[in-house]
Amino acid sequence: MISPISAISGFSAVGGLDSVSSVAGLAGSTPATNAAEAVNGPSESFTSMLSKGLESVQASQSKASDLAVQVADGTLQDPAQYTMAATEAQLGLQLTLAVRNKAVEAFQEIMRMQA
Numbered sequence: 001m002i003s004p005i006s007a008i009s010g011f012s013a014v015g016g017l018d019s020v021s022s023v024a025g026l027a028g029s030t031p032a033t034n035a036a037e038a039v040n041g042p043s044e045s046f047t048s049m050l051s052k053g054l055e056s057v058q059a060s061q062s063k064a065s066d067l068a069v070q071v072a073d074g075t076l077q078d079p080a081q082y083t084m085a086a087t088e089a090q091l092g093l094q095l096t097l098a099v100r101n102k103a104v105e106a107f108q109e110i111m112r113m114q115a
Contacts, residue, residue: 057092064089 064085070076 054096057089057096058091060085060092 008109012032064082066083067076071079071082
């Protein structure tokens with residue numbers, strides 16, 4: 001069962017967000033350590049985080065779809081579960097689209113700089 005608090009606080013539809021530390025955690029980092037991390041690469045690649053996030057969004061959309069069928073059949077006891085799952089899937093999709101749009105904008109800006 002999905003609690004309203006977990007649906008709001010975690011963005012559980014997007015993987016990798018739970019591992020993001022707070023800004024206060026950056027206070028001890030120095031440019032040398034950031035440069036070393038840039039050369040050696042982070043512990044988890046951007047591609048794998050992106051694929052996990054997309055799989056999570058797909059799973060939340062599938063769950064919302066399954067709950068919609070149960071609501072239509074009348075087998076779901078609490079229709080609020082469907083509402084929360086649909087909202088979670090919608091938020092995950094909106095976040096995914098926002099990230100995609102920013103990536104496309106960044107790519108277009110890089111192409112303009114080269115011209």
